[in-house]
Amino acid sequence: MALQANAETYAFQAEAAQILDLMAHSLYSNKDIFLRELISNASDAIDRLRFERNSQPEPAGAERDDDAPRIRVTFDKDAGTITIADNGIGMSRRDVMDNIGTIARSGTAEFLRTLTGDQRRDSELIGKFGVGFYSAFIVAERVVLTSRRAGLPASDGVRWSSDGKGEYTLEAVERAERGTTIVLELREGEDELLNEHRLRSIIQRYSDHISQPIVMEQDEAPVNQASALWARPKSELSEQDYHSYYRHLTNDFADPLAHLHTKVEGRYEYTLLLFIPSRAPHNLWVPQARDGVRLHIRRVFILEDSGQLLPNYLRFLRGVIDSADLPLNVSREILQGSQAVAHIHSSAVKRVLKLLKELADNQPEKYAAFWEQFGGVLKQGIADDPPHREDITELLRFTSTRSDTQAADVSLRDYVARMKEGQDKIYYLLAPSPAAAATSPHLEAFRAKGIEVLLLGEAVDGFVVSGPLREYQGKQLQSVAQGPPDFGDLADEAEKEAADRADSDYAALLGRLKAHLAGKAWDVRLTSRLTTSPACIVTDGAETDFTVVQRLRGSGLPNQPILEINPRHVLVERLNRGQDDPHLPAWAHVLFDQAVLATGAPIDTPATFVTQLNDLLMSLAADACGPDPS
Numbered sequence: 001m002a003l004q005a006n007a008e009t010y011a012f013q014a015e016a017a018q019i020l021d022l023m024a025h026s027l028y029s030n031k032d033i034f035l036r037e038l039i040s041n042a043s044d045a046i047d048r049l050r051f052e053r054n055s056q057p058e059p060a061g062a063e064r065d066d067d068a069p070r071i072r073v074t075f076d077k078d079a080g081t082i083t084i085a086d087n088g089i090g091m092s093r094r095d096v097m098d099n100i101g102t103i104a105r106s107g108t109a110e111f112l113r114t115l116t117g118d119q120r121r122d123s124e125l126i127g128k129f130g131v132g133f134y135s136a137f138i139v140a141e142r143v144v145l146t147s148r149r150a151g152l153p154a155s156d157g158v159r160w161s162s163d164g165k166g167e168y169t170l171e172a173v174e175r176a177e178r179g180t181t182i183v184l185e186l187r188e189g190e191d192e193l194l195n196e197h198r199l200r201s202i203i204q205r206y207s208d209h210i211s212q213p214i215v216m217e218q219d220e221a222p223v224n225q226a227s228a229l230w231a232r233p234k235s236e237l238s239e240q241d242y243h244s245y246y247r248h249l250t251n252d253f254a255d256p257l258a259h260l261h262t263k264v265e266g267r268y269e270y271t272l273l274l275f276i277p278s279r280a281p282h283n284l285w286v287p288q289a290r291d292g293v294r295l296h297i298r299r300v301f302i303l304e305d306s307g308q309l310l311p312n313y314l315r316f317l318r319g320v321i322d323s324a325d326l327p328l329n330v331s332r333e334i335l336q337g338s339q340a341v342a343h344i345h346s347s348a349v350k351r352v353l354k355l356l357k358e359l360a361d362n363q364p365e366k367y368a369a370f371w372e373q374f375g376g377v378l379k380q381g382i383a384d385d386p387p388h389r390e391d392i393t394e395l396l397r398f399t400s401t402r403s404d405t406q407a408a409d410v411s412l413r414d415y416v417a418r419m420k421e422g423q424d425k426i427y428y429l430l431a432p433s434p435a436a437a438a439t440s441p442h443l444e445a446f447r448a449k450g451i452e453v454l455l456l457g458e459a460v461d462g463f464v465v466s467g468p469l470r471e472y473q474g475k476q477l478q479s480v481a482q483g484p485p486d487f488g489d490l491a492d493e494a495e496k497e498a499a500d501r502a503d504s505d506y507a508a509l510l511g512r513l514k515a516h517l518a519g520k521a522w523d524v525r526l527t528s529r530l531t532t533s534p535a536c537i538v539t540d541g542a543e544t545d546f547t548v549v550q551r552l553r554g555s556g557l558p559n560q561p562i563l564e565i566n567p568r569h570v571l572v573e574r575l576n577r578g579q580d581d582p583h584l585p586a587w588a589h590v591l592f593d594q595a596v597l598a599t600g601a602p603i604d605t606p607a608t609f610v611t612q613l614n615d616l617l618m619s620l621a622a623d624a625c626g627p628d629p630s
């Protein structure tokens with residue numbers, strides 16, 4: 001093709017060249033996906049046009065672009081080309097440079113890093129990282145894209161062309177109709193694609209769910225179903241249909257864990273098609289980053305939900321909500337005050353929680369997979385959604401001392417069902433991680449008595465148990481690291497007597513330790529919580545567990561940490577016998593600091609701790625070996 005005078009040539013960036021090379025040489029075994037990617041872009045462009053029209057008033061004198069949306073796939077045997085054309089939003093010169101010319105988007109580097117070398121898997125990654133357009137070069141030796149953005153004059157058309165080797169050319173062209181046309185000049189040996197039957201079958205295989213009609217020149221009837229998948233009756237849809245629609249919607253290359261598809265009729269009319277992904281997206285914990293559920297109104301895409309349709313704690317859901325009751329020009333503000341939306345919101349929440357309960361009851365393995373990915377998000381519902389708190393509580397899963405694994409597979413119902421006779425509380429321990437919780441000294445006596453303790457290691461846990469979830473089935477939730485140890489009816493009489501005796505035997509030592517730890521420990525007292533450790537840190541009263549405080553303040557301890565010592569520990573007994581030991585202050589600090597370390601929290605002055613510990617070890621070694629012969 002002869003270049004016009006206004007044509008300019010640009011070089012691809014290094015990364016773009018790498019991707020193009022990859023397309024041409026490494027993804028060939030799955031080459032048909034080029035059509036899926038280009039059709040998907042065309043479909044997005046049509047959605048974006050509708051969206052823009054819905055959200056902006058039509059400017060006076062605007063072009064009449066009211067032709068029905070469509071995607072056309074044609075081929076020319078003689079020229080050796082396949083053409084994909086859409087009447088979507090189109091691109092300006094700037095858009096083309098930004099979107100097609102350079103691969104400057106952050107996803108690109110990640111894409112290159114994520115490649116596995118497995119062609120099937122890698123080709124699935126193309127869509128995920130937004131490099132779909134370049135898949136054209138799997139089959140084309142040259143690609144010519146012509147486009148004009150909706151709203152711009154015909155003279156503002158643009159043509160981009162490249163052989164994918166290192167450079168591309170941009171030129172201004174006249175283009176009467178808005179939208180984008182992509183011509184693929186096929187490589188030698190790709191003639192088998194120039195066949196109606198072949199193209200038709202690729203379209204049906206990969207793009208059946210695309211909601212706009214895809215037509216071929218020879219036949220004006222759409223090649224695909226061309227209806228919104230969610231609007232079709234469930235009985236007509238296979239698992240495969242749902243999965244490929246999910247992939248189209250999300251670019252996820254794993255199948256969803258479960259889906260929910262319901263059409264609700266009555267006072268309000270709407271359809272829900274919601275998917276639970278099988279893996280958490282990378283931005284699950286990024287505040288405000290929601291690309292979950294799309295709102296359609298009578299099949300027209302309107303906007304991405306940002307919290308009006310589904311609560312934040314269900315932000316892992318993907319899918320579509322299609323309402324028949326809202327106006328097409330709806331705004332986020334209107335959504336907020338809408339009764340129809342309030343109804344959809346509450347019914348969607350109910351249905352999703354029911355689906356999760358069914359999974360938990362009937363497919364525990366799937367539920368465990370769900371919980372591992374999204375449990376931390378769902379837990380927020382305990383605090384955020386009081387009306388559904390009970391249902392969400394039933395869905396909670398915890399790690400517990402009952403098993404040695406860190407699998408979070410214990411429900412509160414399970415826990416209560418196997419509580420020991422005489423046990424009237426649900427015990428838990430908060431720690432920076434389940435691993436730190438599992439080895440915590442606070443559990444010693446509970447383990448010895450065979451009392452199960454739930455191990456809470458997620459940031460959200462502290463807030464859940466310190467506020468909204470105080471009790472379950474009339475049983476109070478009690479931290480094993482808060483307040484004096486409380487075994488309810490499970491404390492035995494002999495222990496109580498021993499504790500009373502110890503209190504008087506140890507009164508003087510406690511007073512001394514407290515004096516040495518002034519400013520550090522709020523109190524020093526004896527405990528029956530420990531069996532093998534000499535000491536632990538606890539907190540009293542209303543203050544939340546210290547791991548929460550630690551996370552909030554970044555320090556390590558509560559305002560009023562209490563050092564508890566174990567009168568049955570040989571070290572503590574020894575300190576009690578030798579209270580005049582000049583090393584007592586060092587012992588006090590070492591006991592305190594090691595108890596802090598055992599909680600998983602940092603200590604203020606690690607070097608001082610090490611020095612003190614070494615001094616004590618040396619003095620013990622000297623005691624054991626007798627006087628130095630020199």
Ligand SMILES: Nc1ncnc2c1ncn2[C@@H]1O[C@H](COP(=O)(O)OP(=O)(O)OP(=O)(O)O)[C@@H](O)[C@H]1O
Nearest residue numbers: 041042045090099127128129130131132133134180
């Ligand atoms: N037919 C089209 N009409 C309008 N814009 C398009 C078209 N095809 C591509 N684009 C623009 O080029 C960009 C890059 O497309 P590409 O397929 O490489 O990635 P993507 O579409 O952003 O990501 P993904 O493939 O994950 O959907 C698109 O985001 C879009 O802005």
